[in-house]
Amino acid sequence: MREFNPFFKKFSSKAKKIAVIYPNRYVGGISNTGIQRLYFEVNREEKYIAERFYTDVFNGLRSVESATPLEKFDVALFSIQYEEDAFSAVRILSSSGFSGKKIAGGPCITQNPFPYLKHFDRVFIGEAENAVRSIVEDELTDGLFPLSNKRRVVSLDTEMKRQIVADGAYGKAILIEMGRGCPRGCRFCIVRQIYSPPRWRSRDSIIEIAEENIGLAGKVALIAPSPTDHPEFLEIVSELQNMGYEVSPSSIRADRFDEEHAELLGDVKTLTLAPEAGSERLREVLNKGISEEDVMQAAEISSAKKIKLYFMFGLPGETYSDLDEIVRMVEKIRNLGKSVQVSINPLVPKPHTPFQWLPYGGDLSKNAMENIKELKKKRDYLYSKLRRIADVEIENIERFAVQTVISRGDESMGDFLDRKVRLSTIRKFRLERFLEGFSPDYEFPWDRIDMGYRKNRIRREFEISMEKAGIEF
Structure with missing residues (x-):
């Protein structure tokens, strides 16, 4: 794999080693803004050092950064994005000989943590931004179950402006989470409940992230359940294109796609x-x-x-x-x-x-x-x-x-x-x-x-x- 702007942190024998584990393939994990945020937040702490794990890299048993075996780490943070990822997560734990602290989060945990309690010391319900230290140190904070049974909700910030860029699910692209939650009322969809209330990242914040990453990729992926619902979607796309970016929304709602959208998004x-x-x-x-x-x-x-x-x-x-x-x-x-x-x-x-x-x-x-x-x-x-x-x-x-x-x-x-x-x-x-x-x-x-x-x-x-x-x- 070839990565641009990878995060390098000087090794310290005193630092607590944190494994950030995406129990699925690299192409999905590197395209996940939550994993990127978790990795960033752990590594910004002086007393921690984070390395990443994916199932198709060393079978999920050694880290991407240094090929260090999982059993050498102190804490393992799992993100369960899909129900069947649970099988891979449990397989990684049983095969690795890992004996440290095991914590799982992600949408599957938030929707229903109970099937996972046997295999993890703690599970996290909700949004973990700016809570990683509390999670790792097992401090009382919203979302850290069973210490707390309240889903944690945060505001969207611009703290993580730089990111690792690689050829992921959106191709080689800068990932910008445009919004979280959804204002729609589809009765089959879990997003509006586990990510409520719906929130939009500001236009200025989106442009700032794009400016910070100029030169790393020629495309911006705008990620949200329904990007075209952003009140300034067209203006944001236009500004990004004027900066030289190709723009790729993660999805399009048919009722929001008109001639202006078609013309702006181009071929x-x-x-x-x-x-x-x-x-x-x-x-x-x-x-x-x-x-x-x-x-x-x-x-x-x-x-x-x-x-x-x-x-x-x-x-x-x-x-x-x-x-x-x-x-x-x-x-x-x-x-x-x-x-x-x-x-x-x-x-x-x-x-x-x-x-x-x-x-x-x-x-x-x-x-x-x-x-x-x-x-x-x-x-x-x-x-x-x-x-x-x-x-x-x-x-x-x-x-x-x-x-x-x-x-x-x-x-x-x-x-x-x-x-x-x-x-x-x-x-x-x-x-x-x-x-x-x-x-x-x-x-x-x-x-x-x-x-x-x-x-x-x-x-x-x-x-x-x-x-x-x-x-x-």
Whole structure:
């Protein structure tokens, strides 16, 4: 790997050695602003020295900087970004012989820390900026569970202006977190709860970071759940382009993409849009807030020759007619002369969302295995319809069942993270209960965490979505 502007810190035998571990591939870890911030914050402390670990570098057992074995470190800080990263994290711990302090954070911990408690001394719930010293020294601070059960929230600052630049998920680019949280109300999305309230980095702050890193890369990646919702998005893009940067937003909302956006962003190879559902009815159930007209207009005015579309299935109230609407939308975009790439995955009913009461598969009248069987039928149906008109990828049903089980599990799930959980494991050890629907009065493990919202509010959202789906609950 080739890195630009890597952080060098003089070795000291007196410094406490901190391992910053991303239990997944380097290309994702180097593109993660949270990992970059964690690494920066540890190394700015005189009495600490941080080194990084990735699963595809020395199998996650030696550091990138010096190839030092993990067992030589005093503290290991893990960032769990995806549920299946838990398997890699536990494998790294068991294979390395590490005996120091083990702490895990990241979105998967924030959404539900309980499956991870068996394997870590502490877990961190929320945003860790300017709290690393307290975390490492095990001091009482918001977010450090079980010392505190309150999610920690911070303001976006400009303290970390320089960063390591490498060829990551966005190519060779300067990463600027444009905003955190989301002002939208999509009922399937966990972002608006675990990163609330929505916050935007100021225009001046964004330009300052870009100026500080001129010469390290020719592209800026603007990262947020919905960058085009930033109140000064167009002005920021224009200023960055005047500085000589190519600008790449992490995502585009179809209802915010107009001729001015298309002209400013210029020639792009691929435009990525997320209708999530093919029918207007199901988009209302999801509270997605975009119409088919929005999607078609964005596809038509974009200079992109390829349109990438994200959809979900296994939604509440879904019929095969709704699946046909996905096919019809793809056909309409293809008729514009565009090539179409389609990525489809089953809905994972996440904690803290209005859909947390749903079963995996979305049908409250079916048990877990019946829902999985129906999801497989729908997957085959979609693939048979789409493969002739698009480049289509439909995620593995059993893999997303595993994600659901981990995301909604309790402390007992910790007994299964030292193996590769599969559907056979779920059935053998009777973990199907985490795939089933729940009554509105059910007490979830994560209800013990103060996330800063009222459960009654998202319960009402769930009831509204069921009404729109025509489901009695």
